Amino acid sequence: xxxxxxxxxxxxxxxxxxxxxxxxxxxxxxxGCISTPDPVNADMIILNTCSIREKAEQKFYSxxxxxxxxxxxxxxLKIAVAGCIAQQEGAGILSRAPYVDIVFGPSDIARLSNTxxxxxxxSPFIDTAGDPEYHRKRIxxxxxxxxxAWVSIMYGCDNFCTYCVVPYLRGRERSRPHENILxxxxxxxxxxxxxxxxxxxxVNSYGKxxxxxxxxxxxxxxxxxxxxxxxxxxxxxxPRDLSDDLIAAMxxxxxxxxxxxxxxxxxSDRILSSMNRKYSQKDYLEIVKKLRRSVPDIxxxxxxxxxxPGENEEDFEITLNLLEEVQFDSIFAFKYSKRPGTSALKLxxxxxxxxxxxxxxxxxxxxxxxxxxxxxxxxxxxxxxxIDGFSKRGGKMSGRTRSNxxxxxxxSADLIGxxxxxxxxxxxxxxxxxxxxx
Ligand code: SAM
Ligand code: SF4
Numbered sequence: 097x098x099x100x101x102x103x104x105x106x107x108x109x110x111x112x113x114x115x116x117x118x119x120x121x122x123x124x125x126x127x128g129c130i131s132t133p134d135p136v137n138a139d140m141i142i143l144n145t146c147s148i149r150e151k152a153e154q155k156f157y158s159x160x161x162x163x164x165x166x167x168x169x170x171x172x173l174k175i176a177v178a179g180c181i182a183q184q185e186g187a188g189i190l191s192r193a194p195y196v197d198i199v200f201g202p203s204d205i206a207r208l209s210n211t212x213x214x215x216x217x218x219s220p221f222i223d224t225a226g227d228p229e230y231h232r233k234r235i236x237x238x239x240x241x242x243x244x245a246w247v248s249i250m251y252g253c254d255n256f257c258t259y260c261v262v263p264y265l266r267g268r269e270r271s272r273p274h275e276n277i278l279x280x281x282x283x284x285x286x287x288x289x290x291x292x293x294x295x296x297x298x299v300n301s302y303g304k305x306x307x308x309x310x311x312x313x314x315x316x317x318x319x320x321x322x323x324x325x326x327x328x329x330x331x332x333x334x335p336r337d338l339s340d341d342l343i344a345a346m347x348x349x350x351x352x353x354x355x356x357x358x359x360x361x362x363x364s365d366r367i368l369s370s371m372n373r374k375y376s377q378k379d380y381l382e383i384v385k386k387l388r389r390s391v392p393d394i395x396x397x398x399x400x401x402x403x404x405p406g407e408n409e410e411d412f413e414i415t416l417n418l419l420e421e422v423q424f425d426s427i428f429a430f431k432y433s434k435r436p437g438t439s440a441l442k443l444x445x446x447x448x449x450x451x452x453x454x455x456x457x458x459x460x461x462x463x464x465x466x467x468x469x470x471x472x473x474x475x476x477x478x479x480x481x482x483i484d485g486f487s488k489r490g491g492k493m494s495g496r497t498r499s500n501x502x503x504x505x506x507x508s509a510d511l512i513g514x515x516x517x518x519x520x521x522x523x524x525x526x527x528x529x530x531x532x533x534x
Contacts, residue, residue, distance in 0.1 A: 102130045104138035108156055109146025113179055115246040117144045122236035123208045140174040145181035147261055149433035156181055160193050167195050183265040186224045202266055203230045231270040243484045243513045245289045249277055250296035258372045258440040262297055271302050274310045278318055285324030294330040300337035313345040320349040328352045336374045338383055347390040354391050355500040359399035363418030364411035367404050384422055395425040395499035402459055403432045403452030405443035412455055419462050426467045429459045464525055471523035481518050483511045502527040
């Protein structure tokens with residue numbers, strides 16, 4: 097393959113992008129290239145981009161500016177742009193950054209070795225056509241983690257929430273055939289992986305359009321049977337599609353962890369409707385009630401957008417009250433960000449940046465107290481943790497409870513990949529501290 101011997105990837109954005117970078121690495125390593133941690137020595141630098149919010153886009157363009165300087169000293173360096181901004185801008189990236197050599201979209205990864213091969217001479221190569229068979233392909237994957245693995249079960253999204261670019265950039269919803277998913281997980285189990293996270297923008301609608309009799313709860317039941325895998329998680333669930341059957345599967349299946357990320361976005365029905373979320377606050381609370389009744393120790397997390405167009409003080413208060421009422425374990429909160437091509441752009445009453453900023457600060461402050469209180473309820477309890485690496489706090493190991501809380505423990509590095517019982521001795525906002533039970 098071409099003269100390229102080494103490459104370096106910089107990843108922006110969500111787990112899906114992290115996982116796409118593992119695939120890009122898998123393909124290039126399969127062609128004999130070496131991934132290098134040092135951009136200065138790389139023959140090619142790939143920026144795997146995110147455009148979910150404007151801030152992510154700004155980060156990408158400033159990184160691209162830095163790379164231009166590297167190219168000035170090393171004119172042989174190739175710069176490739178992948179991911180959502182590549183899909184969004186296509187050849188448009190070149191008008192802002194003519195020194196970019198390759199642009200390829202998220203559904204064009206399988207063709208990457210061809211793309212790199214075909215890029216010759218000085219003219220850039222753009223591949224954002226999308227591959228209609230991408231979801232049926234097995235893509236070589238070079239995984240960063242040795243204990244936990246992401247497995248895509250579907251691509252794209254059909255929901256068209258009015259603020260979101262995903263359906264335009266990642267395409268319509270396509271589910272992978274379940275045989276391919278199960279085969280991939282069996283191979284991961286054979287390699288010693290213990291935890292699987294099933295990935296999709298809306299995993300609850302898995303199977304739609306496949307013409308097969310396997311929906312998401314059925315898929316979970318099959319994954320639960322794979323020996324060697326000890327824990328199964330999944331992201332993301334859309335409240336509208338969260339069925340009673342899925343709740344039953346979560347209760348019944350021993351490997352499916354007691355944790356659910358269920359984005360609500362806003363507490364106000366007026367705003368939810370304007371976001372095209374297709375559920376009300378009452379519907380959401382009903383689901384939470386059912387989940388807690390069926391899976392008593394379930395930890396719940398959510399996404400909140402503040403400052404959506406038209407969100408007034410009353411709507412915002414409703415969201416704050418909802419946080420108090422539900423008592424999420426933690427939340428991800430974002431200021432609404434205008435995205436090209438989305439219908440929310442045309443809504444009236446866009447909110448001033450200052451107001452968004454103030455609401456974000458307030459939401460995070462309210463949740464911080466709730467998260468800490470929730471975490472404190474773990475103190476004195478015995479938890480099963482899967483030890484997955486070194487703690488960010490020097491000298492310790494780190495693992496996660498089934499409810500997905502980070503626990504730091506004094507333990508030997510030999511325990512990475514093993515499940516241990518610990519007693520929780522203290523709790524902070526971001527993590528717990530535990531002691532391995534004798
Ligand atoms: N598919 C998932 C869902 O529906 O919940 C997650 C999609 S997105 C990658 C993750 C989160 O980003 C969303 O839940 C939403 O809170 C946030 N988000 C998406 N578009 C946004 C925008 N234009 N401005 C601010 N936040 C946004
Ligand atoms: Fe975006 Fe909504 Fe689809 Fe999530 S469900 S990816 S927020 S359009």
